[in-house]
Amino acid sequence: MRRNDPRRNDNAQYDELADQWWEPAGGFAMLHWLAAARAEHIPPAAANGAVLVDLACGGGLMAPHAARLGYRHVGVDLNLSGLRTAREHGVLAVRGSVLQVPLADACADVVVAGEVLEHVEDDVAVLAECARLLRPGGTLVVDAIADTRLAGWIAVDLFERIPGGPPPGIHDPALFVDRRRLLAAADRLGLDLRLWGLRPSVRDLVAWRRGRRATVRMRRLPLTSVLFAGSGVKRATVAAAGPGGHDPVRRHGSPSPPTVVT
Numbered sequence: 016m017r018r019n020d021p022r023r024n025d026n027a028q029y030d031e032l033a034d035q036w037w038e039p040a041g042g043f044a045m046l047h048w049l050a051a052a053r054a055e056h057i058p059p060a061a062a063n064g065a066v067l068v069d070l071a072c073g074g075g076l077m078a079p080h081a082a083r084l085g086y087r088h089v090g091v092d093l094n095l096s097g098l099r100t101a102r103e104h105g106v107l108a109v110r111g112s113v114l115q116v117p118l119a120d121a122c123a124d125v126v127v128a129g130e131v132l133e134h135v136e137d138d139v140a141v142l143a144e145c146a147r148l149l150r151p152g153g154t155l156v157v158d159a160i161a162d163t164r165l166a167g168w169i170a171v172d173l174f175e176r177i178p179g180g181p182p183p184g185i186h187d188p189a190l191f192v193d194r195r196r197l198l199a200a201a202d203r204l205g206l207d208l209r210l211w212g213l214r215p216s217v218r219d220l221v222a223w224r225r226g227r228r229a230t231v232r233m234r235r236l237p238l239t240s241v242l243f244a245g246s247g248v249k250r251a252t253v254a255a256a257g258p259g260g261h262d263p264v265r266r267h268g269s270p271s272p273p274t275v276v277t
């Protein structure tokens with residue numbers, strides 16, 4: 016598919032790929048590796064009922080990590096087939112857009128926004144939702160693809176042609192993320208966000224390709240110009256509600272509760 020093909024980043028692709036979410040060597044294999052890398056930056060739950068909101072949860076690949084760390088895992092996504100899969104893995108699956116999340120302010124001890132900032136028209140609006148959902152002192156973890164020529168070449172021109180790479184057409188390089196703009200927005204929104212680069216371990220990748228490893232570890236890089244991750248804490252500018260104990264599935268001021276996938 017050409018770089019500027021209008022079918023790029025079509026959400027319907029996730030329906031066609033619905034059976035791939037939990038395939039360790041399927042089209043979403045790298046998302047499993049990234050989920051494990053995200054989990055390294057999430058502190059264990061400080062209290063019973065602590066909430067991890069997973070924005071654009073897809074098939075719920077964060078589920079084993081959220082459970083191990085002691086969180087109630089609430090996943091938000093637009094794609095119903097992904098949400099159904101997430102629910103099968105224990106996620107409280109809520110249908111909604113990451114641009115206007117149907118959950119209450121400050122309901123989350125942790126917000127994860129993995130591989131979604133580069134799939135929306137307004138990544139800063141998603142970051143604003145992360146800030147709104149987090150309680151003061153709560154943790155944000157993100158990862159995305161940088162808006163650089165190198166990232167476009169690697170993620171689209173190269174990887175889409177490699178068997179076992181990301182599904183062709185899943186990324187639109189026009190939506191890749193401007194890191195400087197993201198960091199400036201984070202600061203305005205009261206988020207102390209730090210970014211670093213990520214790459215798969217080459218040794219693990221070779222072993223995985225040969226069927227000798229089930230998964231591939233992600234390595235940290237100083238270079239953020241292709242795949243980058245970030246974590247941070249929401250500054251405690253208002254009185255903290257304290258960890259845990261929130262009812263996340265109700266947006267303040269909203270007349271009707273959001274759609275929970277059952």
Ligand SMILES: C[S@@+](CC[C@H](N)C(=O)[O-])C[C@H]1O[C@@H](n2cnc3c(N)ncnc32)[C@H](O)[C@@H]1O
Pocket residue numbers: 026029046047049050070071072073074075076077091092093094097111112113114128129130131134135
């Ligand atoms: C590349 S997948 C990442 C899934 C998951 N975060 C992971 O890393 O396994 C992108 C996800 O974003 C979702 N998505 C895209 N735009 C969205 C939006 N505006 N609101 C909610 N979900 C969205 C898609 O449905 C898909 O599940």
